[in-house]
Structures are given as structure tokens and as C-alpha cells.
Amino acid sequence: xxxxxxxxxxxxxxxxxxxxxxxxxxxxxxxxxxxxxxxxxxxxxxxxxxxxxxxxxxxxxxxxxxxxxxxxxxxxxxxxxxxxxxxxxxxxxxxxxxxxxxxxxxxxxxxxxxxxxxxxxxxxxxxxxxxxxxxxxxxxxxxxxxxxxxxxxxxxxxxxxxxxxxxxxxxxxxxxxxxxxxxxxxxxxxxxxxxxxxxxxxxxxxxxxxxxxxxxxxxxxxxxxxxxxxxxxxxxxxxxxxxxxxxxxxxxxxxxxxxxxxxxxxxxxxxxxxxxxxxxxxxxxxxxxxxxxxxxxxxxxxxxxxxxxxxxxxxxxxxxxxxxxxxxxxxxxxxxxxxxxxxxxxxxxxxxxxxxxxxxxxxxxxxxxxxxxxxxxxxxxxxxxxxxxxxxxxxxxxxxxxxxxxxxxxxxxxxxxxxxxxxxxxxxxxxxxxxxxxxxxxxxxxxxxxxxxxxxxxxxxxxxxxxxxxxxxxxxxxxxxxxxxxxxxxxxxxxxxxxxxxxxxxxxxxxxxxxxxxxxxxxxxxxxxxxxxxxxxxxxxxxxxxxxxxxxxxxxxxxxxxxxxxxxxxxxxxxx
Numbered sequence: 001x002x003x004x005x006x007x008x009x010x011x012x013x014x015x016x017x018x019x020x021x022x023x024x025x026x027x028x029x030x031x032x033x034x035x036x037x038x039x040x041x042x043x044x045x046x047x048x049x050x051x052x053x054x055x056x057x058x059x060x061x062x063x064x065x066x067x068x069x070x071x072x073x074x075x076x077x078x079x080x081x082x083x084x085x086x087x088x089x090x091x092x093x094x095x096x097x098x099x100x101x102x103x104x105x106x107x108x109x110x111x112x113x114x115x116x117x118x119x120x121x122x123x124x125x126x127x128x129x130x131x132x133x134x135x136x137x138x139x140x141x142x143x144x145x146x147x148x149x150x151x152x153x154x155x156x157x158x159x160x161x162x163x164x165x166x167x168x169x170x171x172x173x174x175x176x177x178x179x180x181x182x183x184x185x186x187x188x189x190x191x192x193x194x195x196x197x198x199x200x201x202x203x204x205x206x207x208x209x210x211x212x213x214x215x216x217x218x219x220x221x222x223x224x225x226x227x228x229x230x231x232x233x234x235x236x237x238x239x240x241x242x243x244x245x246x247x248x249x250x251x252x253x254x255x256x257x258x259x260x261x262x263x264x265x266x267x268x269x270x271x272x273x274x275x276x277x278x279x280x281x282x283x284x285x286x287x288x289x290x291x292x293x294x295x296x297x298x299x300x301x302x303x304x305x306x307x308x309x310x311x312x313x314x315x316x317x318x319x320x321x322x323x324x325x326x327x328x329x330x331x332x333x334x335x336x337x338x339x340x341x342x343x344x345x346x347x348x349x350x351x352x353x354x355x356x357x358x359x360x361x362x363x364x365x366x367x368x369x370x371x372x373x374x375x376x377x378x379x380x381x382x383x384x385x386x387x388x389x390x391x392x393x394x395x396x397x398x399x400x401x402x403x404x405x406x407x408x409x410x411x412x413x414x415x416x417x418x419x420x421x422x423x424x425x426x427x428x429x430x431x432x433x434x435x436x437x438x439x440x441x442x443x444x445x446x447x448x449x450x451x452x453x454x455x456x457x458x459x460x461x462x463x464x465x466x467x468x469x470x471x472x473x474x475x476x477x478x479x480x481x482x483x484x485x486x487x488x489x490x491x492x493x494x495x496x497x498x499x500x501x502x503x504x505x506x507x508x509x510x511x512x513x514x515x516x517x518x519x520x521x522x523x524x525x526x527x528x529x530x531x532x533x534x535x536x537x538x539x540x541x542x543x544x545x546x547x548x549x550x551x552x553x554x555x556x557x558x559x560x561x562x563x564x565x566x567x568x569x570x571x572x573x574x575x576x
Contacts, residue, residue: 020046029061067221272317408442
């Protein structure tokens with residue numbers, strides 16, 4: 001099938017639109033003084049086409065479709081890369097020219113050193129309470145992120161959305177970048193500036209549903225039983241809790257999604273994706289091991305998505321938000337898997353909250369022990385681990401520091417902020433940090449409250465702790481190689497004293513992590529560590545992180561040493 005959308009040439013442009021059930025299609029725009037120009041249908045493909053002169057980048061246009069239902073439908077181009085407005089705007093002929101000079105090569109980060117930072121452009125850096133954050137304002141903090149030590153920025157959805165400045169999980173135009181954030185040019189500039197600093201950028205993409213208010217709904221007037229029409233399943237498979245499910249079995253819809261994947265990787269040079277709610281792509285009920293409701297088309301498409309991404313960029317980081325622990329998501333395609341590099345693991349944030357005594361979660365350290373030892377496909381890089389995410393800090397919940405304490409800035413909250421992040425950064429898996437966790441951002445994660453950047457001065461020590469943890473996680477000093485391995489051994493689960501001790505790696509690369517989830521000091525405690533002399537490489541109670549902390553003042557330790565563990569402490573203990 002010919003390339004859809006607007007294809008620009010030197011003296012003309014070709015407009016192509018897939019609308020197989022339409023009776024007539026016309027396009028009007030700046031180039032025609034908004035007089036309609038008819039398109040001609042290819043009866044075999046259902047694609048309508050017109051060659052139009054005097055079309056320039058920046059010209060607005062819109063389609064008029066006489067639908068199967070005998071009604072006129074005014075629609076944006078589903079493949080428009082630019083919209084004047086996400087809700088009621090017009091399509092715009094895109095100017096694809098962009099100067100990538102200075103960052104011809106995209107950053108390559110080994111999976112063992114990957115540190116992901118999840119952020120929402122609309123609230124990351126807001127100029128004021130009435131103005132959305134943009135790619136331009138976010139660029140101001142790229143140096144901060146580089147200094148923090150993260151390697152990969154995960155942007156929550158940035159495609160045009162049904163709700164301005166929402167989270168972005170109600171997409172209504174997959175090919176267009178949200179104008180409120182800065183549109184096409186803004187995103188390309190953000191990626192360029194990130195790459196210049198050696199930072200990767202991955203996009204959170206929503207292919208499990210399209211917003212019910214999208215132009216795609218009953219696009220050419222045809223539908224069955226009042227379902228969504230040509231882009232959607234027209235039976236019960238088309239229903240999700242959030243909007244219509246695309247018809248993954250229809251070749252034109254598969255191409256619509258696959259071409260979208262290719263566009264972001266090629267035109268915007270992004271470094272990978274987090275694919276939202278893959279479990280709702282592959283199963284109508286969002287259930288695992290439920291063959292009766294499985295969608296085979298989606299399993300195939302997910303595999304095609306990863307294959308295409310890795311063909312365009314072999315280093316692309318492909319993450320699935322499946323949250324069911326299904327190893328086939330991250331199994332190799334040649335083994336009938338979907339071929340994702342990694343998948344979200346929602347276990348850790350819940351068990352950390354439970355160990356902290358936060359209501360609604362199962363208490364006890366054994367739960368943390370169990371989650372720490374999990375993996376997918378016998379490969380520790382196949383899971384993304386975190387203490388908080390946009391999901392766990394919202395939807396009726398709050399960020400972990402607020403859930404654990406009424407005073408987000410209290411001494412214990414500061415300790416918990418370090419402890420919870422440190423668990424994720426010492427667990428087997430690719431760690432992810434939710435924006436603001438490193439400087440005690442409190443409350444729930446929403447789409448209107450800006451991050452409290454003033455906290456970065458107030459809590460410099462907590463940020464410094466995160467820098468140190470990231471450096472240890474990446475073995476920057478050469479003595480924490482165990483944190484870059486898949487090996488883990490639980491040394492002690494002391495429910496009475498609320499002390500958990502585990503070992504990462506072995507031999508000279510062995511690293512011991514000792515944690516206390518006790519809100520009180522544990523007196524004269526003998527840590528169950530292996531024989532030999534060990535060094536304390538990280539002490540979360542160090543006063544350099546907060547002057548009111550009660551630090552250990554111990555540099556070396558063995559299994560005979562008795563120490564008093566301050567509340568909510570984590571120690572990282574190395575051999576040298």
C-alpha cells in the first residue's frame with residue numbers, strides 16, 4: 001500500500017487517506033483557500049488520493065468524508081505529525097527538516113548500567129501554576145539529571161491527548177506530539193539536547209486503546225453494532241476500561257501502529273519505548289493465563305513491534321508494562337516470545353510499602369525477600385524495578401514518603417526516601433526512579449502539581465545519597481560488581497527486629513546489603529555476614545545526607561561486630 005498521510009515533493013504534495021467505506025473524500029486547507037479538493041479512491045486498497053500543488057509546510061488542512069452512514073464527517077489526518085490543537089484542531093503539513101548536528105550518534109548504555117528516570121513533561125518543570133511544562137522547560141534540568149547519574153529518561157506519553165496536560169494515557173492522535181508541550185520541534189530538540197549529554201530518551205506509548213473521543217472513532221462512517229469502525233475491533237474485543245481497542249488483526253491497523261513505532265525511532269531518534277498495558281492488548285479482560293480471552297493478533301503484533309524496533313536500532317530498549325510476570329513477554333522471538341528487553345515488575349513498590357507498615361499492603365520482610373529473588377527468563381535485566389512509579393503514587397495512593405509519614409520532610413521521611421530508593425537500586429533488575437523521589441516530592445502523583453524544585457536546595461544531602469547509590473549500582477569505584485550481576489542470596493529475614501540482609505554477587509565482587517525497616521533503633525545487632533573483614537561503602541544514616549541523622553561512625557565490620565542500627569537504615573558493605 002502507498003505511503004499514507006502527506007507526502008511532500010518539490011512542486012506538489014500527495015494526500016492519501018485510508019477510508020474504505022467512505023462514499024466521498026475531499027480535503028480543504030490553506031493551500032486551497034479552504035475549498036474542498038476531491039480525492040480518488042483505489043477500490044482495491046480503500047485508499048483515497050489527490051495530488052495537490054502549492055502545498056507548503058505549515059499549511060493547515062482537514063478532511064471531509066461522506067461516510068458509509070450518509071453523514072458528513074470532518075476528520076484530522078490520522079497520520080498528521082502536527083495538530084494545531086489536540087482537541088478540536090486541524091492537521092498541519094509537517095516540516096520534517098531538523099538540524100541534528102552535534103549528536104549524530106545516539107547514546108549506547110549497557111543494560112547492566114541502565115538507570116531510568118520517569119517524568120511527566122507537563123509537571124516536570126512548570127513556569128507557573130497556570131502554565132504547563134514543556135520540552136523547553138524540561139531541557140533546563142538535563143544537566144541535573146546527568147549529574148544525578150541517570151542514563152535513560154522515560155517520558156510519560158507525549159502524543160496529542162484528549163485531555164490537555166493529562167497524563168497522556170488517552171491518546172487521540174498517535175503521530176502528533178502534544179502541542180501544549182512544544183510539538184514536533186520541541187520533542188526533537190529535547191532528544192537532541194539529551195543525546196548531547198549522553199542521556200537516552202524512551203517514550204511511553206499507548207497502543208492498548210485509543211481515546212473514545214478520537215477522530216479514529218467510526219472514521220469513515222462504518223461500524224458494526226455501534227462499535228468503533230475500521231480502526232477498532234467491532235465486537236466485544238473492542239471494549240477496554242479506557243476506550244476502544246484497536247483491531248490488531250487488520251493489516252492496515254497493524255501498519256498504522258508499526259509505522260508509528262518506526263517514525264519515533266527514525267524521525268525523532270528516540271532510544272526505545274515502554275509499551276503501556278500490554279496485558280490489555282493481549283487479553284480482553286487484562287488477565288494472564290486466560291486463553292479464553294486472549295487476543296492472538298496482539299501477541300503477534302507485540303513481537304512485530306520489538307522486531308521492527310531492534311531492526312531500526314539494535315540497541316533500542318523495549319519495555320513492556322505487562323505487570324503479570326509472564327516470561328513470554330521477555331522471551332526471545334525465536335522462542336515464540338514477544339522479544340521485549342525488559343518488563344515492569346510491580347512487586348517491589350508494594351512489598352516495600354508493606355514492610356514500612358503502610359496500610360493496604362501485606363506486612364513483613366519475607367515479601368521483600370521473595371520479590372528480590374524473582375526474575376524473568378533467568379535474566380535479571382528482564383525486569384524493571386522501582387520503589388515508586390506514576391501508577392503506585394497515584395490512583396488513590398500517594399508517593400511513598402507521604403504514605404509512610406504525615407510529615408513528608410520529617411527525619412524519618414528522609415530516611416525512608418533513601419531506604420526505598422536503595423532497595424530498588426540494589427535489587428536485581430534495571431532500576432527506575434520516579435521524578436522527584438530523590439528530593440522528597442510528596443503527595444500524590446498527578447497532572448497538575450509541579451515538582452517542588454525548591455526541595456533540591458533544602459535536601460541536597462538526599463540527592464547526594466541517590467548519586468552515591470547510583471555510582472555504587474554502576475560499580476563506578478570497582479568494588480560493587482555484585483550489584484551488576486543477577487546473583488542474590490538472602491542471608492537473614494529477621495521479622496522480630498525488622499532487619500533484612502542479602503548478598504549480591506559472589507567472591508571478590510560480593511556485596512552485602514543490610515536494611516532495617518524498624519522505626520526505632522536496633523541495639524547491639526550482629527549482622528549475619530560471611531567470614532572476613534568487610535568495609536561499609538554506604539551508610540544511609542551518614543550526617544552528610546542530613547545533619548539530624550544518627551550515623552554509625554564505623555568503617556569496617558565482620559560477623560562478630562555488634563552495632564546499633566538507626567531507624568530505617570540501609571548499609572552497603574563491600575570487600576574492599
